Amino acid sequence: MDKNTKQSHPNTGLATVVQQQQALAHPVAESVKAATRPRAGQPTKRTDEVVEEILDRIANGESLINICQDGHLPGYSTFNRWQREDLELLSMVDVAYQFHARTMDDMADSILCGGIGSTGDFKRDEARVGHLRYRLGKLNRRFAEKQQIEVIHHEPVIIDMQIIEGPGGDGV
Structure with missing residues (x-):
């Protein structure tokens, strides 16, 4: 066990960060598209x-x-x-x-x-x-x-x- 991160495997923390970034990538891309797309009537x-x-x-x-x-x-x-x-x-x-x-x-x-x-x-x-x-x-x-x-x-x-x-x- 890594006493600084309190995790049993040192790579687990890195995988979690990568997973969080991947999970956020799609919503961020969608909000950029929504903010920049033309709106009807403009x-x-x-x-x-x-x-x-x-x-x-x-x-x-x-x-x-x-x-x-x-x-x-x-x-x-x-x-x-x-x-x-x-x-x-x-x-x-x-x-x-x-x-x-x-x-x-x-x-x-x-x-x-x-x-x-x-x-x-x-x-x-x-x-x-x-x-x-x-x-x-x-x-x-x-x-x-x-x-x-x-x-x-x-x-x-x-x-x-x-x-x-x-x-x-x-x-x-």
Whole structure:
């Protein structure tokens, strides 16, 4: 018996996790299909007013999936098709997502200050802000984690007319 996991066979825990993931895969795929499928009665005709409303709502922090749930707006897959077919629209959506990132940054600050969006539960607010910051880094490089990279240049050093390989004369 494994005293850390309290299981008789060490592979049993792994099999259980895999089984749980497999059990969740189908419901997750079905909910994605349900959220992104076109709904009867949703318009498929593109108008400037519809595009403008979608861009405004993206810029104000709403997710495209939620926006496309409104009956007077096109479905998620329809709007994505419009973007694939029109690079100018794709560019406008990218700009809207830049503003979306700023809105999410403001929301994160508000939550941390106990303002709008705060649940009052510190742990939950902290987790929500962590998720917002993660998404910010994906949406806009301006908000990404800064990485410091140290570059070390290795050159051979010549001492007494012999070449010593390594980081610089220490014989390594």
